[in-house]
Amino acid sequence: MTRRPVDMGDPDRLYTVTGGRSRTDDDMFDLVTLIVSECGPSPGMQSEHIRILELCRHPTAVVEVSAELKLPITVVRILLGDLLATGRITARHPGRARSLIDLPDSALLEEVLHGLRNL
């Protein structure tokens, strides 16, 4: 059976982008994990990796990378995994663990309120 990374309009392209991989460790990258490049692109790199490194010269959330590259979140997580494994990016994870019962504390929420009131 041929497994494709994602079943959507143009699967062949996405298959190529991810080198045929379809899964990654979801816990590694939340939608709002902030990605920061630790180096510039080098010759011969895959174009998507180059774009991510350029985009993330300033902290950029995973979801923004996805929107700018016009690639589904799943695919972006795989690409980010490559760059993280080779030390080309670092990830700043959300303050909270991805657990359903781990609710935010009042101190964090007070900071959020303060920020919103100053809008």
Next chain:
Amino acid sequence: MDSATSELPGRTPLVDSAETGLKIVIVGGFGVGKTTLVKSVSEIRPLNTEEVMTQAGVGVDDPAGLTTKTTTTVAFDFGRISLNDRMVLYLFGAPGQERFWFLWDRLFAGTLGAVVLVDTRRMSDSWYAIDRLEHHNTPFVVAVNRFDSDPASFSLDEIRQALSLPAHVPLVECDARVRSSGKHVLISLVNHLHELAMGREMTP
């Protein structure tokens, strides 16, 4: 590769000290004004992206047989608010229909809370979203988007009754087009979350 892509005109990067991303999700039916609300408070032009997943092997209980592989695609808009030098809040406008909830844990686990945006002309659109948020133990507020053309103009009490909304869930009115109104909705939510957090922290 197009060399222009490295310039990304119009993109406003976060400050380099940004370290903590937070999420709030705005759920509602089609055309209720989710994107309008995101746009009114966001510091960036709302962006759009999508998540795609195949249901097989994702733990979905499918009595029709394991060989069936269906694809779920959920598109959503988002905006951004830099709260201070370290914290940035992302606002997601998400559809309330059934297939979306398959992806809730994958996309929105760890969200601070949710806003259910309601159009009084189509209140039944909101029932499912409210039910699902309760199921996922996600705290939420309900915001009624008052359209100019809303002829019936139900009172908040009538709306609370129509939605079978428990008394402890805040219900507010808004005009999603107006920044100060959108801001008020978010503050209502975070105030509610703060009260819940204080309640938990007082309990030994």
